[in-house]
Amino acid sequence: MLHWGYEEDNGPSRWKEIFPIANGDRQSPIDIQTQQTKYDPALRPLYPNYDPTSAKVILNNGHSTSVEFDDTENKSVLRGGPLTGSYRLRQVHFHWGPSDDLGSEHAVDGTKFAGELHVVHWNADKYSTFVEAARQPDGLAVLAVFLKLGECNSQLKTITDHLDTIKVKGKQRRFTNFDPSCLLPHSLDYWTYLGSLTVPPLLESVIWIVLREPINVCSEQLAKFRNLLCTGEGEAAFCLLKNFRPPQPLRGREVRRN
Ligand SMILES: C[C@H](CNC(=O)c1ccc(S(N)(=O)=O)cc1)Cn1ccc2ccccc21
Numbered sequence: 001m002l003h004w005g006y007e008e009d010n011g012p013s014r015w016k017e018i019f020p021i022a023n024g025d026r027q028s029p030i031d032i033q034t035q036q037t038k039y040d041p042a043l044r045p046l047y048p049n050y051d052p053t054s055a056k057v058i059l060n061n062g063h064s065t066s067v068e069f070d071d072t073e074n075k076s077v078l079r080g081g082p083l084t085g086s087y088r089l090r091q092v093h094f095h096w097g098p099s100d101d102l103g104s105e106h107a108v109d110g111t112k113f114a115g116e117l118h119v120v121h122w123n124a125d126k127y128s129t130f131v132e133a134a135r136q137p138d139g140l141a142v143l144a145v146f147l148k149l150g151e152c153n154s155q156l157k158t159i160t161d162h163l164d165t166i167k168v169k170g171k172q173r174r175f176t177n178f179d180p181s182c183l184l185p186h187s188l189d190y191w192t193y194l195g196s197l198t199v200p201p202l203l204e205s206v207i208w209i210v211l212r213e214p215i216n217v218c219s220e221q222l223a224k225f226r227n228l229l230c231t232g233e234g235e236a237a238f239c240l241l242k243n244f245r246p247p248q249p250l251r252g253r254e255v256r257r258n
């Protein structure tokens with residue numbers, strides 16, 4: 001396998017050949033069985049506090065599209081929830097599928113959504129860089145929001161309207177004055193569990209915070225994500241039609257809810 005991806009020959013079922021942690025005991029995503037989740041009164045409300053000027057670029061890295069933030073200081077942070085201290089905003093990215101009936105990474109009682117938004121933060125209180133934090137069990141915190149097929153999302157429009165300018169892998173464009181809070185649902189109620197990155201190197205360093213309320217997205221907006229290319233300039237063009245990893249074994253982990 002030359003480079004990991006989401007096709008038959010380099011997709012999730014083969015990642016273990018290069019990243020053996022793929023069979024680890026805290027892998028993500030998972031299928032959240034709501035009846036097995038445990039209410040924890042110690043869990044606090046979530047406090048996202050993002051400065052829109054910290055948004056820098058929107059890019060196509062070949063396996064998703066992400067908005068990258070300036071994380072050289074604590075300008076945009078997430079506090080509260082299951083977290084100790086503050087976690088610094090690094091990037092926001094999306095997962096989607098080849099059709100509107102699947103595309104999310106996490107599932108709820110076996111049900112998948114059309115897509116999933118990930119807001120990625122790292123523990124800058126304890127570690128000095130994102131890459132260092134990404135190797136620690138409490139290094140990262142990812143806020144996941146389900147994209148439910150429905151009406152077009154006017155907030156998501158600012159992202160989907162930019163995608164044709166970064167169609168090719170490796171393309172990026174200046175993208176600022178963007179506060180990812182605008183993509184969050186009304187309720188910040190959540191499930192939380194200890195897991196991993198859902199793409200290689202699949203590091204087991206993520207405190208997952210999955211919001212229970214989805215945001216809506218329409219078919220036309222999902223189609224724009226699928227038009228992104230996973231191939232670079234001058235290569236034979238292949239569309240990134242899906243970029244989700246299927247749910248992984250729970251291995252006895254607990255899923256708590258606030
Ligand atoms: C992980 C990092 C690149 N990947 C990510 O930043 C990342 C963030 C969130 C998710 S998700 N879908 O779980 O929210 C997935 C990937 C580079 N990097 C950092 C340490 C490190 C070590 C070896 C190779 C690359 C490395």
Ligand SMILES: [Zn+2]
Pocket residue numbers: 093094095118198
């Ligand atoms: Zn992700």
